[in-house]
Amino acid sequence: MKHKLIFAVAVMLACKGLQAQTPMSLRNCVETALNNNFDVQQRALQAQSDEANWKQSKLNRFPDLNANLGHDFNQGRNIDPFTNQPVTQSFNSASYGIGSNVVLFNGFSIHNNIKQNAYTFKAAQMDLQQEKDNLTINVILAYLNVLSSSDQLTQAQNQVQLTLKQVERLQVLDEQGAIKPSDLTDLKGQYANDQLSIIAAQNALVTAKVTLSKLMNVMYNKNLTVEQLDPVLFADVYSTTADSIYEVALKNLALVKAADYRIKSASQAVKVARGQLYPTLSFGANASTRYSSVAMLNNNKINYTDQLNNNLYYSYGLSMRVPIFNALQQRNRVKQARIQLKTRELASVNITTQLNQDINQAYENMSAASDRYKTTLEQVKAYEESFKAANARFQEGVGTPIDYLTAKNNLDRSNINLIIARYDYVLRSKILDYYQGNALW
Template sequence: MRKTGLITTLILLCFVAVSQEKRVLSLQECIDIAVENNLTVQRSELNLQSAQVNLMQAQAQRYPTLNANGNFGYNWGRGIDPTTNQFIDQRINFNGVSASTSVPIINGLQVHNSIRQSKLNAEASEFDRQKAINDISLNTALNYVNVIFNKELLENARFQLESSQQQLERTTLLVESGALPLANKLQLESQVATNEVNLINAQNNLDLAVLTLKQGMLLTPGEEIDIVIPDVTVDQAEIGETSILELYNVALANQPEIKSAELRVESADVGLDVSKGAMYPTLSLGGSMSTNYSDAFQDVSVLSATPTGQLNPTALQLQDGTEVFEQEFDVQLASETVPLSTQYDNNLNTRLTLNLNVPIFNGFRTRSDIQRSKISLQQAEINRTEQENILYQTIETSYRNAVAAAKTYQASLKQVASLEETFRAVENQYNNGAANFVDYQLASNNLFQARTDLSRAKYDYIFRKKILEFYQGIPLTF
């Protein structure tokens, strides 16, 4: 039963391993995925969209405004008839419609400058987005190189283990033949165990490096990936051929954070013009149309007028002295509400106005806005200088690191070559009984450490040089 359960478990593990097929990704694919999933990049894209909406709104300020209004209601008790402006005391039903428009003519160039400022802000937001993409691209490239580095360390550890195992097999044969003492075999078994631990640690470091790469790409949990190992060649062209100042000037012309900072300065300068525009008079052309309706507005007509009673004299007389008499009539009246269309036609009101607004005193609001705009301009200039300083420091640090990495790589090459010869000599001596195990172990460990240092120096140099190339506008590729 136990054997059956073990076999079933192994089959299931094999099935799971096959079903979870790894995605093999290149550096560019890793960068694309990281850029697509990165939250900072997404936030910068939303900032760009917001800046574009602000630009669209600023451009729309050049066009006339048009607004329509309508009302409908009932009035009870004493009120004013909206069609006659007379007091009435009855329930009335009323409604009305109106429309108004305004066209800016002169406004101190505030609309023009607002559009300019919004365009500059939108362009700066685009460069901010590129800066976010550059940051995540560099970080992904670093994680990618770290995986390659740990893969090479794993191969070094595996090679070291295989070498120790082969030496153990040879020593075992010599011990069994009586040529070497048993202690040599036991010491080599200890060395093999140590190398196995190194192999396990190297595998764990590789797994952690892959995990860091996955986390930087924000991949879904449980998704297995592997990377394409590029054919990395170490180009040892002299880095010192290009000066730090030349690298800085090239980076100054193409790095998005510098362009964004420059655009923010220009935007703040235009914003100052917008604030100053509020000091000047504004002129606009306005127009409106309105009409209304009330069911209290009646059209009255006489149906009949019948005389009643006798003629009664009045106090009035004609010029010739003839008396004037009055006659009472029984009048029959008819009334109906004037139709909606007729009232709308009769009550139509149109207006055309030319509006001039001259600012005189507004609680120092304009003056305060101008002062705030000046402060914003100074802050933008400080930010630009700060970004330039950061870039120069980054370029100088990257340059120094690349030069140091190149020298370290050269020294590591010589060290590995020397220790390989030393190890071969000590190994031959150990096999012939001329060297003890301590010498053999020391030579082996020194070689393993030197190869590890060489791998570290190699990929550190490659990455450092890629950073310099990146700041010169060269894409991150291997």
């Protein structure tokens, strides 16, 4: 049994290790973040609260119905509720009643409040979607940072291996006295510099993984890996114009829809406040009965059931409440509601203006990133040829270490810049996809 338990634990740990090393796709990362993120959960709860308010406002159209029951034990001098005569003996009494009331007219405030809460609920749904969209963009950025940092680490490790081979070759030549000692120390200095680049790249990769883990709200796992992107993304040409992106965003973006729903909600709030200036017409109905333990008829005690039947009382009728003067509170509420409406309208204009600016800036950033990526790609090709020539001369002993290191550093630097430019272009393209509501993976 002991051996079986040890074996089972070992299998579980092995499976866990394999699972931890399974690369996560971009979709997996986004879905995990959406399920775990605190801000998204808070927005979801707010939307549920606004939905409850909307449903309650619809229920406010229906009559209320309330019952009351009471039972008293009386000592000393008191009034008999059955005869309304004073009595000095101990007795108990009971009363039962039921009543209902419904508002027939109140300036359509209930009707407009339903619409107001409906628009508020829709705005909350859009806020939730916007929170999800913002989180998605941040996860994509963190995901690309992990890929970029990983590629940069691989590039740095390749640089070290290349330099190490040269150091080993020069060590043999130095032992033979075939080179100047400074040639070897120059290469050793470059080797140390490349090792520092690995340390920096490793730290950047850890930071990127921690950031992605925070967004997904999961425990940090140093073995976290992510899937590589389709190479087609790096070669894709973005043909859509900034103006067309803006037109699509105005129709589809949750941020814009939320602002529009808030304007409609504020407009209905003005109508609700105005409705309170009108009279309120209500219809009510009530039924009640009572019982007393000292109730008598012809010197005979009246039983409980007969008393309830004999004392049964009904009433129904209309009532109207007319607001005449209340320190102008309601008129000021109307003014406040109109001010709130104007505030919502200004906010909507500001949102659309800011959106136009953001889209144009994002488009220019994408164009610049595309140009930078293409230029860096050509730069890498050029430096590769230069390094091949410098490396060949250095291997043959006709080139100096300075020439070799200059060519190598230029190529290394351009390769790192190419990695950064590649993922920067993908990120800028994804942002424009987001504005258009396109699939992000």
